Amino acid sequence: DSGVTQTPKHLITATGQRVTLRCSPRxxxxxxxxxxxxxxxxxxxxxxxxxxxxxxxxxxxxxFSAQQFPDLHSELNLSSLELGDSALYFCASxxxxxxYEQYFGPGTRLTxx
Amino acid sequence: EDKVVQSPLSLVVHEGDTVTLNxxxxxxxxRSLLWYKQEKKAPTFLFMLTSSGIEKKSGRLSSILDKKELxxxxxxxxxxxxxxxxxxCAVFLNAGNxxxxxxxxxxxxxxxx
Numbered sequence: 001d002s003g004v005t006q007t008p009k010h011l012i013t014a015t016g017q018r019v020t021l022r023c024s025p026r027x028x029x030x031x032x033x034x035x036x037x038x039x040x041x042x043x044x045x046x047x048x049x050x051x052x053x054x055x056x057x058x059x060x061x062x063x064f065s066a067q068q069f070p071d072l073h074s075e076l077n078l079s080s081l082e083l084g085d086s087a088l089y090f091c092a093s094x095x096x097x098x099x100y101e102q103y104f105g106p107g108t109r110l111t112x113x
Numbered sequence: 114e115d116k117v118v119q120s121p122l123s124l125v126v127h128e129g130d131t132v133t134l135n136x137x138x139x140x141x142x143x144r145s146l147l148w149y150k151q152e153k154k155a156p157t158f159l160f161m162l163t164s165s166g167i168e169k170k171s172g173r174l175s176s177i178l179d180k181k182e183l184x185x186x187x188x189x190x191x192x193x194x195x196x197x198x199x200x201x202c203a204v205f206l207n208a209g210n211x212x213x214x215x216x217x218x219x220x221x222x223x224x225x226x
Binding site: 043092107 | 144145147154155156157158161201203205207212213214215216217218219
């Protein structure tokens with residue numbers, strides 16, 4: 001158990017819908033990272049927040065957005081969902097703002113039908 | 114374009130064999146290289162490498178970075194069935210406000226008894 005929690009564990013929704021994934025980092029960690037992992041694309045870095053501010057941006061679509069709240073938990077919002085958005089979404093956390101040792105949550109499996 | 118390439122994509126060995134996994138990169142503003150192990154769940158951190166030629170070891174696993182030739186290797190000696198996993202390599206870039214993690218697609222290792 002990494003200490004990073006993610007909810008929900010599984011999510012099934014229809015195309016065009018919007019969902020919110022939630023992540024609570026390990027106690028004391030200030031950085032949260034979001035990743036998308038699909039079979040054909042591997043692990044894709046989406047976005048990083050550090051102490052409430054956006055720190056780094058990867059391949060995040062405009063239909064996706066994220067934020068980190070004052071209590072350091074983070075939410076990833078996915079809207080206008082498409083079939084291709086079906087994937088495992090991981091959240092990771094680290095103490096520092098730069099990508100050193102990251103601890104991954106168990107992931108949220110999103111299925112878009 | 115920044116990229117991280119891992120080889121081989123897949124590897125099947127017998128218990129007791131030694132394996133070497135490769136990670137090569139072409140990036141600007143290299144900061145560090147990280148290795149992760151992913152079984153049927155979230156990736157777990159193995160090593161972080163920032164300096165050339167300094168080997169990091171953890172039990173039967175070791176890794177080294179060559180910043181001149183732009184690659185890293187991960188060695189696993191006396192493999193066990195529990196080493197079966199996907200091994201992921203990631204490179205962290207840091208250029209002022211441009212920070213990101215680039216992940217390879219992974220090497221899938223299967224260790225047969």
